[in-house]
Amino acid sequence: MGIEPGRLHFSWISSAEATKFVDVVTQVTDAVRALGPHENFVKHMPKVA
Amino acid sequence: MKVIKIDKKDWADSLGKLSGPYRLFGPVRDKDFHNFKELGNDEQPDFNFQNTRVSAKSMVLPQSETLFTYSLDEKEPDHHQMREPEKNYSPRAVLGIRPCDAKAFLLVKRNFDTPEYKDPYWVRAYEASTFVGLACDDPCSTCFCTSAGCGPFHEEGLDLLLVDAGDHFLAKVLTQKGKNLVQAAGWGVETNADVELMKRTAESRIASAISTEQLKGKAATDLYHAPFWEEAAFACINCGTCTYSCPTCWCFDIQDENHGNAGVRMRNWDSCMYPLFTLHGSGHNPRETKIHRVRQRFMHKLKYYLDKYDAGIQCVGCGRCIRLCPVNIDIRNICELMNSHDPGACTCQVA
Amino acid sequence: MVGYIDKIKEISERLLKEGTVEMVIGFQKGTLPMMNTPCFAKTPEDVGNFVWDSHCGINLANYLTDRKEKIGVIAKGCDSRSIVTHITENKIKREQIFVIGAPCKGMMDRHKIASLFETEIRSVAENDGKLIVTAGDGEKTLEKADLLQKNCAVCAHRNPVIHDELAADPVEDQKDVDRYADVREIETMPPAEKWDYFDDLFSACIRCYACRNACPLCYCPTCFVDESQPQWVGKSTDPIDTKTFHFLRAYHCAGRCTDCGSCERACPMGINMRMLTKKLEKDCIDAFGWEPGLDLNQRPPLDTYKMDDPEDFIK
Ligand code: SF4
Ligand code: SF4
Ligand code: SF4
Ligand code: SF4
Numbered sequence: 157m158g159i160e161p162g163r164l165h166f167s168w169i170s171s172a173e174a175t176k177f178v179d180v181v182t183q184v185t186d187a188v189r190a191l192g193p194h195e196n197f198v199k200h201m202p203k204v205a
Numbered sequence: 206m207k208v209i210k211i212d213k214k215d216w217a218d219s220l221g222k223l224s225g226p227y228r229l230f231g232p233v234r235d236k237d238f239h240n241f242k243e244l245g246n247d248e249q250p251d252f253n254f255q256n257t258r259v260s261a262k263s264m265v266l267p268q269s270e271t272l273f274t275y276s277l278d279e280k281e282p283d284h285h286q287m288r289e290p291e292k293n294y295s296p297r298a299v300l301g302i303r304p305c306d307a308k309a310f311l312l313v314k315r316n317f318d319t320p321e322y323k324d325p326y327w328v329r330a331y332e333a334s335t336f337v338g339l340a341c342d343d344p345c346s347t348c349f350c351t352s353a354g355c356g357p358f359h360e361e362g363l364d365l366l367l368v369d370a371g372d373h374f375l376a377k378v379l380t381q382k383g384k385n386l387v388q389a390a391g392w393g394v395e396t397n398a399d400v401e402l403m404k405r406t407a408e409s410r411i412a413s414a415i416s417t418e419q420l421k422g423k424a425a426t427d428l429y430h431a432p433f434w435e436e437a438a439f440a441c442i443n444c445g446t447c448t449y450s451c452p453t454c455w456c457f458d459i460q461d462e463n464h465g466n467a468g469v470r471m472r473n474w475d476s477c478m479y480p481l482f483t484l485h486g487s488g489h490n491p492r493e494t495k496i497h498r499v500r501q502r503f504m505h506k507l508k509y510y511l512d513k514y515d516a517g518i519q520c521v522g523c524g525r526c527i528r529l530c531p532v533n534i535d536i537r538n539i540c541e542l543m544n545s546h547d548p549g550a551c552t553c554q555v556a
Numbered sequence: 557m558v559g560y561i562d563k564i565k566e567i568s569e570r571l572l573k574e575g576t577v578e579m580v581i582g583f584q585k586g587t588l589p590m591m592n593t594p595c596f597a598k599t600p601e602d603v604g605n606f607v608w609d610s611h612c613g614i615n616l617a618n619y620l621t622d623r624k625e626k627i628g629v630i631a632k633g634c635d636s637r638s639i640v641t642h643i644t645e646n647k648i649k650r651e652q653i654f655v656i657g658a659p660c661k662g663m664m665d666r667h668k669i670a671s672l673f674e675t676e677i678r679s680v681a682e683n684d685g686k687l688i689v690t691a692g693d694g695e696k697t698l699e700k701a702d703l704l705q706k707n708c709a710v711c712a713h714r715n716p717v718i719h720d721e722l723a724a725d726p727v728e729d730q731k732d733v734d735r736y737a738d739v740r741e742i743e744t745m746p747p748a749e750k751w752d753y754f755d756d757l758f759s760a761c762i763r764c765y766a767c768r769n770a771c772p773l774c775y776c777p778t779c780f781v782d783e784s785q786p787q788w789v790g791k792s793t794d795p796i797d798t799k800t801f802h803f804l805r806a807y808h809c810a811g812r813c814t815d816c817g818s819c820e821r822a823c824p825m826g827i828n829m830r831m832l833t834k835k836l837e838k839d840c841i842d843a844f845g846w847e848p849g850l851d852l853n854q855r856p857p858l859d860t861y862k863m864d865d866p867e868d869f870i871k
Contacts, residue, residue, distance in 0.1 A: 157803055157832075158751025166870045180871065196751045202462050202794040204471050205267035235760055237671065237826050255676075258825065259762065268762065269792035346676050347588070440594040442618065444766035446824045460784065460791045473791050476764075481782050531766055531822035532614060533586035533593045 158196055162187045209387060210396045211367075211374040217249060219390040223298060226389050227335070230264055231300040232257050241299070250300045252369070255345050260452030260525060261306040262313070264299050265330040268449075269473045272326070272459070276467040287470065292326075294333045298386060301339040305348075305523040307362035308355045309452030310336075312521065315514050316455055335382045338363035340400070342407050345524055349537060352414035353522030358404040368400045375400055415540040417507070417518055425508055427548035429500065437539055438499035440532040445476035447526035447534070448502065453519050456482070477501045503539045560658055560723040561608040564630060567656050567721050569600045571628045577654050580628035581619050582606045589680040589689075590666040594619055608723070610682055613663035613705055615816040617641075617772040620648055627653050630723070632660040634707075634816035636716035637849025638772040641812050644852065647775060650718075657719030659727040662700070662708035663817075667826055669703055672696070707817030707830065710735045717850055736838045738831065754799060760825040761798050767829050768805055770822035773812045780804060806832035811840045811856045814849045 165187070167180045211219070223229060224246070231250025232239040238258035244250060273287040310331060317324040318331070341348070341357035350356050360366055364383035368375040375398050378384050387393075448454040458475035462468055475482055478499070483492040492498050510519035520536065527535050568580040583592040584605040592611045596619075597603045608630070616629050617638035631639060636655060642648045664687065670677055675692030682688070687698045710733045715726045742753060765781070768774045780788045781801050789804070790797035806829070813833040820830050840846045843866050844857035857865075 157754055157799075158747050158749075160747045168870055183871075197796065197799075199464075199790070199794065199796040201464055201467070202269070202469060202471065202790050202792045202797065204269035204271055204469070204792045204794060237667070240760075269794070343675075346678070436595070439596055439619075442766070442769040442822070444764055444769040444822065446764045446766045446822075449762055449764045450824060458791070460787070462787070462790050462792070471792055473793075479782075481778075527587070529824040531770055531824075533588060533591040535587040538587065 159194070160191050162191050163194060207378055207395055208398055208400065209376040209378065209392050210394045210398065211376055211392050213372055213374065216374075217247075219392060220244075220249065220300075221247070223386065223390050226296060227386070228293070228295060228297040229300060230297060241302075244300075252301050252339060255341075255343060256303050256305075256348075256523060256525070258525075258529075259450045260309065260523065261299060261302045262309065262452045262454075264297075264302075264334065265310060266313070266327055266455065266457070266474075269471055270326060271469050271471050273470040274467065275470075278466045290469075292329075294329045296335065297333055298335045298337055300337045301367070302336050302363075303341060303523070304338050304357060304359035304363065304366070305350050305355050305521040306452045307336045307338055308359055309362070309521045309523075311362045312453045312510075312517075312519055313455050315516065335364045335386050336362065337383075337386065338366045340366055340368045340403070340407065342369060342403065342410075344407065344411050345528065346412050347524030347527045348411055348522060349413045349415050349524060350522035351408055351411045352416070353520050354517040355521040356404075357407040357411065358400065368403060370398070370403075413524075413537060415522070415537050416544050417511075417540065419544045420507055420511055420518070420540075423508075423543075423546065424548070425504070425512065428504060428508055428543055428546060431542070431546050431548070433542045433546075434496050434500045437503075437534070437542065438496045441478070441495050441499050441534055442532060443478045443480065443495050443498060444531060445478040446529050446531065448476040448478055449474055450525040450529050451520075452523060452525075453506070453521060458482075477505065499534070503536070503543065506536075507540055507543055561606065563723045564608055564656060564658070565603050565606055567723065568597055568603045568606065568628060571654060572597065572600045572603065576626070577628040578625040580606075580630070580656070581616050582630045583608065583612045583614075589677050590664060590669065608658065610662070610664045610687075610700060611666070611680075612658075613666075613708075613817065613821050614770070615772050615818040618770065618818065620653065621772070621775045628656055629653055630656045630658050631716050631719065632658050632663075633711065633714045633716055634660075634814045635772075636718050637713060637814035638816060640718060640849040640852055641773065641814070641856075644854075644856065645812075650852070654721075655716065655719045657716030657722040659716065659722065659724050660708075660711075660714045661727055662704040662711065662714070664700065664703050665705040665708075666821075669698070672698070705817045705821065706828070707815045707820070709733075711815070713814075713847075713850070718852065736834065739835050739838050742831065742835070754802075755795070757831065758795070758798055758802055758827060758829075761793075761802070761827055762825060763793060763798055763801065764824065766822040766824060767819035767827070770818040771809070772816070772818070773809050774805070776808075780808075802829055802832060805829075806836055809833050810836040811844075811846060811858045812848050813837055 165184045169177050229244040230241055231244050232254055233242045234251050239254040240257050241261045241264055271290045274290050275287050276284050278284055317327040344357055360379050364380045366377040378387055456475045457472040459472050461470050484490045492501055506519040571577045579596045579598045581596050584595040585607050586593045590611045592607055594614055615635050615638055617635050643650050673691040677689055677691045679690045680687055685700050687700055689696050714729055789800045820828055840857055846857045
């Protein structure tokens, strides 16, 4: 539907996997930052007459 | 009233002249159908249509309309206050509206513009508008306007009526607003051409009709309890298409939307066909089943409105609800059931 | 398919006479060409109104929702699959319905047929794989096969999957149909182009929800778009809200939609929202090998867990 693939990430992280959590969060933020802000599927004030 | 001749080759030029003093609206083609839109610079309305898919009511009652805006940002001067948004009520001209849609505004006006109550948004938009009608020479088989108080050359509600006469339009000036528009467009060639014959030809092409003469005399409660509603309503999926496309349906719902520190209060079209329309805060719904809802739609159009205003039914016979209903619920049939209903002949009752 | 009607009437009459069911749901002739209207028969005499031809595209499973009586229902392939879905979702009990199966050769695309004529269509008759269409500007004989509803043209399950009686012998299923050519085309678009595609697809939507209401799956007592506390999605014609409605509705139908085409057929603006449900249908096949409504005894993929469920998207 027009959302770049790199914006959506899934991961299973157990509460014991602190290092995995850090890695995943870093990856996710890097990937999303690289894509820049998403402008399309964002609602501001409703566009009405 | 005088009739003016407008050469089609001058048409684009005159629109150019009109686009100064007026915001122009007209039918434009969108994929497979036509609908009313504001015309862009040099954009021409496309008159090659039988009728627009949905009615022209959005010209005055947009599907979604802002009523108020507010801000909670204390840096703004009027924070924490509902304020009316600035709207453009400068003169507008609706070009190529069909006579049924124009007449429909008069039916709606009885509700939105009364001595006691005025809907300020509707009234201002309506008053800002000049309606330039386009007479129908090729009505749909589902048009039954001539038996619904309207007609393919009907003039009520219009300021100017255009009749397509091949390489030119004949324009019948009907009101002062119409006169002003004619002047602004620079149309001046008067003719004594008569549209009467064309009118009669068009009227004779209206192939379907309803009978409404018995409705007035019937008791609303008899019609309400008539046994035919269950069958009549069975196929309905309560989609509301009939009411959204109808030029005479006026119901709306008010919603607030909040975004961060600010928001809007808006109104959106609503429909008696939706269960939510009558759902009470308590959870009780007085029109719980689709039988109630279908009955309400037709009773309002064909009985309550008639009784309340004594000025005909709340329908102009545009036939849109017939053409667009996904399950073919046909107001002509329902009207016939109601008009010919004989409570004495019934033995059963519908809850 | 024109020949089915005698058998349908015979079965319906018998069921009502014997008291096997309290009502039979079928179609009667509408007031416009190519428009049959869902209707019911409660007495053997009512059955006389029933018709069956290539304009019975509406999914009758939608008319079973929340009814309490014992019902006979005429079901095409897709309707029967929706009924199976209703049964597996505990919406209705198998015993409550008597399915009169109508092996289907495809329903006509009335919008497409109308678009072939300059003027309005006055009448449509069918005969042996042909449609004889009369419009203001003359008569044409058309091949039915060229004018199927889009979903019927790629239908892979024409025969009712459950039935208590059949109105005709099973028909041969279409072989080698490529159900997803259009979906694949969109899948290959870059994100920005996809966005524009959907922007355009839904630009004319008036949010009447005819698509949702025609859908047998959308039986929720209160749909998320109607809820206002919380207001999951705005109610205006704001294009983001409109798309949110369509995207989310499609997700709610994932693994359930049988591509009966009712939504597209019902839309007054001619919008092909099936592009969304079809994509999810394709994903369900690719990921879970699942086609909805084929088997009363199988749980749908989104309410079961299997060891071999694909999870390569999880990092
Ligand atoms: S368009 Fe037809 S199905 Fe939809 S609400 Fe109106 S009558 Fe019912
Ligand atoms: S009720 Fe139907 S025919 Fe009458 S004005 Fe409304 S849409 Fe047109
Ligand atoms: S039926 Fe069509 S117009 Fe109505 S909500 Fe669905 S897509 Fe929009
Ligand atoms: S869109 Fe979703 S919430 Fe709405 S009726 Fe359909 S399944 Fe229910």
